[in-house]
Amino acid sequence: MKQVVQNYKSGELALLEVAAPACKAGGVLVRTLFSLISTGTEMMKVSEASLSLVGKARARPDQVAKVVQSVATNGLAATYRKAINKLDSYTPLGYSLCGVVEQVGDGIEDVSVGDLVACAGNEQALHAELNWVPKNLYSRVPTGVDPRHAAFGTVGSIAMQGVRRGEPQLGDVALVIGLGLIGQLVVQLLTASGVRVIGVDPDPARCELGEKLGALACGNPASEQIEAAVAEVTAGHGVDQVYLAAGGSTNEPVELAAKLARDRGRIVDIGKCKLDLPWNAYYEKELEVRFSRSYGPGRYDPEYELQGRDYPIGQVRWTERRNIESVLDLIARKRIDVEPLISHVADFSTAVETYRKLNDGELKAVAVLFRYPDALADVHVQEAILTAPRVAPATKVAKALPLGQPLRLGFIGAGNYASSMLLPHLAEMTDVQLRHVATTSALSGANAQRKFGFAEASTEVDKVLEDPSIDAVFVVTRHSSHAELTRRALLAGKAVFVEKPLALSEKELTTVVEAIEESGNDRLQVGFNRRFAPLLLEARGQFGPRVGAASVRYLVNAGRLEHNSWYNQVESEGSRFAGEGGHFIDTVSWLLGDDPVSVYACATPSGADLQILLRYPDGSTASISYATSGSSGFPKETLDVVADGKVLKFDDFVRASVFSRKKWASSRIPKGRDKGQRAELEAFVRAVRRGSPMPVSLDSLITTTLATLAVQRSLTTGLPVRIEGS
Secondary structure, eight states, rough: EEEEEEETOOOOOOEOOOOOOOOTEEEEEEEEEEEHHHHHHHHHHHHHHHOHHHHHHHHOOHHHHHHHHHHHHHHHHHHHHHHHHTTTTTEEEOOOEEEEEEETTTOSSOOOOEEEEEEEEEETOBBBBBEEEEGGOHHHHHOOOHHHHTTTTHHHHHHHHHHHHHOOTTTTTTEEOSSHHHHHHHHHHHHHOOOEEEOOOSHHHHHHHHTTOSSSSSTTTTSSHHHHHHHHTTTSSEEEEEEEEOOOOOEEEEEEEEHHHEEEEEEEOOOOOOOOHHHHHHHHOOOEEEOTTSSSSTTHHHHHHHOOOOTTTTTOOOOHHHHHHHHHHHTTTTSOOGGGGEEEEEGGHHHHHHHEEEEEEEESOOOEEEEEEHHHHHTOOOOEEEOOOOOOSSSSOOOOOOOTOOOOEEEOOOOOIIIIIIIHHHOOTTTEEEEEEEEHHHHHHHHHHHHHOOOOOEOHHHHHOTTTOEEEEEEOOOOGGHHHHHHHHHHHOOOOEEOOOOOOOHHHHHHHHHHHHOOOOEEEEOOGGGGOOHHHHHHHHOOEEEEEEEEOOOOOOOOOOOOOOOGHHHHHOOHHHHHHHHHHHHHHHHTSOOOEEEEEEOOOOOSOOOEEEEEEEEEEEEEEEEEESSSSSSSSSSEEEEEEEEEEEETTEEEEEEESSSEEOOOOOOOOOOOOOHHHHHHHHHHHHOOOSSOOOOOHHHHHHHHHHHHHHHHHSSOOOOEEOO
16 A cells, blocks of 8 residues: 655655555554645644754754753764664654545444544554554544545544633633634634634735634734734733644744733643743733643543543543544534635645645645545445535515515416416415416417416516516426526516426526526525425424434335326436426425435336435435336325434325324325415415515525435436535
């Protein structure tokens, strides 16, 4: 296998071919997917190695002291040979990675082969294709976490241990000096803890990043801006804690800390900076100085790190491993975001050149990852990725309609679904006025006008979109036109109700999002009606709140299509599941209260029947069986939800029951299957009339659309598809 090594005497860096480590008892053999370069600690080592012997001695006076002591004990010649031998040996680099368990050693029961793990240790989690990692230095990666992000587990735990040493409380104000990799993570962890943060760094780009990640203000330590910001936020008292995440030989960080800390404030040293404490300044304020030792309790204890002897949680709440687990959990729940910290991802084969560019300043980076392409190609956890287009906040504030004014609607399309499931309900609403219907056929428009009372009917879409008297537009056409008509309606400033699907491709979805950003208009609803179904709402209420992960099983007995159905026009209108699958994904996501992070699909040889597995951030899973080969006599939709010792059973909008301490069953069989269309329309009309938030968030609509598209991607590649949120 290959491993990055360095000769501290010559400064040489090499990608060396070495023997693979054995899988010993008490640990696991991990094949690396991504390893993280610490641009602070590691680059300090690389930089020191390029110095002369005198320069090395100046950089490491602690080691010089050891040499002097050895000379006194062993003599000059023996000490020289020993020192040169140590300097002239290859040493490893790296200490934070994410990989896949390839082999499990004796005594290990908490992970299995194939599991994704984050690993720590400057002798275990190295920049190498394979690493043996003892039990207390790895942690299983939660479902849905990107392996690139999981590679930050160790570095994140260093920042977390520093924050724990500061003992912040809700409402505190903290100063973070140094906005490199550790500093940016400290900013996010403090912000997530309810602490107001001010950052300091001489690099304007890092200051800008710190503000994006939650800091109230960031600036150059030499400017008056920071002192003014601290005075304003703290009413002149000074900050409660200062976190030193800076490096270098200057004493400015500790001097600035004393200047801006409050009386009896706390200073926490996380990085490696000069600590020549100005006695008067620290004495007069009685400042408390604390050190944060690496990843947390257990660090440097061989019994903990190598022999796997954990500390009892009642005695030591946060150990190395528990800190890493906490960081991964925060990443999974999107409480901290490491994606903006990734400046560069390099193939492992270019490791030496990447280090050179970093050391020479050619590559400016907060964090750099090594990617191991061979491992990514081989392991079964490889995933395709669909990334939701970024949605900028709407720039136009939705206004309520004048009191007493009806909501004036335009319809584009008036086919069977619109005429049977939407228009009958809208025509009965006294606060709605049907203004204009545009259809491809003049006759279908005339029929809609006659049946539902539209003021006008035409075959011209532009007349609907350009009519300033129309407040909202319904797009109820064939699937291939949905995204384009939605885009145009949004740009025209209309609220939009579009039947599913919103889009048939990522490109189409992007055009819709771009229209929202260009127009500042985010008044959009997709026709996902099942979440509004009264019987399903009642059943969810009877099931009650959920604590643990859930398992959902959803059988859709879709049945066969008529041979002349336009749903069969796959090339122009997309697959059948692409057209209606969003219904079922949205229903599951609504039941679970979150959006999916991963989709995997497989099909029967004919491709007619699909099995879809969805994974959610909290570990919940849902399987959707979309079958076209079943009996028409069997119910179309049956759904089970299992969690917390409870089961919800739902039978095709006719019956529902919940099995818990007490069984609940729906009281009677309804006259018809109410799938929520009327309630959905009422919610849309109410939101547009009042200027209130739309019934379903834009992020959820986008993610559901992506998850629907991911089914075809998974079928094509045979791989899970990870969904990255908007």
